[in-house]
Amino acid sequence: MTGVALAEELLLLAYDDTTGKATMPRISLDLGMAAAVLVELAIAGRIAYAEGSLTVADPTPTGEPVADEVLSRIAADTPHTPASWVQRLRHGLRDRILGDLCSQGVVRDVDETELGFIHVHRYPVVDASVEAETRQRLAEALTGAAAPDERTAALATLVVVLRMESALGVDGETAADARRRLEAIATGAGFSGEVSTDDSVVRPSVGLVVAALGRAVDQALGPRR
Template identity: 80%
Template sequence: MTGVPLAEELLLLAYDDETGKATLPRISLDLGMAAAVLIELALAGRIAYSDGALTAVDPTPTGEPVIDDVLTRIVADTPHSPSSWVQRLRHGLRERILGDLCEQGVIESVDETELGFIRVHRYPVVDPSVEEETRQRLAVVLTGAAPDERTAALATLVAVLRMESALGITGEDADAARNRLEEIASGAGFSGEVSLDDSVVRPSVALVVAALGRAVEQALGPRP
């Protein structure tokens, strides 16, 4: 596997760098972590979407413990729908990935008590370079540049999870960013609006991302 895992990129975008607090609802983050890990497995050629279910096509470990644990579960289980898998996997993934980022020295874990009795756990950024690279990639594609496969998948997750505010974009700019993110999803073949033959990503990956995107959107419900 190459590059920073999608789940790590999403968490870094979703947590405020200074306060170390999440800027998205917990359910959104947890569903996003599950979807990101599953998409990572699709990018690595380990799982595929067929007949309404996600199945393992290659049990070879990727070398990333969190991702490989999910792969092991998929290999050992019967096929399940994308909706079923994101619900099965969403509990505990965020904490493990935050722990990995702490071990890498990208963020730090700060345990505090507010008002004398409310326990607060924060994760302020220590090394901003990883998040900066992620933001730069997204900024480039938001200006109209064609994304690569991994960035297209990341942009689609940002759109599905309604994370425009995490990009520091508000007002009309946020609307424009959302439109561009959805355009990327469409152009990459994730939304099903273009032929998979014309997709900028592999059809096998596009099918998984599209299916997971629908599953997460259904779980989150209509946009407010």
């Protein structure tokens, strides 16, 4: 695995660049972190979805510490459903990934005290180039300027499942249009479960994992308001 992880891309989209504060509910972010790491492992060919559970297809480490810890945990445990894994993994992942972004110099940790004793952390952006590349890929996918690759299609699917349209800088009817386009990308990639994996533009093994995780996160978040 190389480059920026999907979980890192999601966090950069979800935090305001200037204030460094999350722009979406923490529960959504935590579920999203778990789902993103699992999707990353699927793209790397390390896990698969079979008989309702996530299983290890290849235990070889990827070289990415967070993903490899999750891979080892799945390998050492009995099979669990995607819904079970996103709940089991969501605690602590966000702080770990934010720490990694800090160590890479992409964001900085601003530790402030409120009411004299409550510590509040903000993560304003230091290096905007990473998020800019992510936003460019999503913008090209949304406009149809370029057919999304497997990773971008997976990222777009996570954005719509986590109801993060506002993180793209759109609202109102524009946000509704963005959601429809993101859903179309998910469908076309076979990630929504509405397209046969044989007709998917990505590998069936990845499509099955993303579709199952998408359903799990959507159910955990409840009805869309």
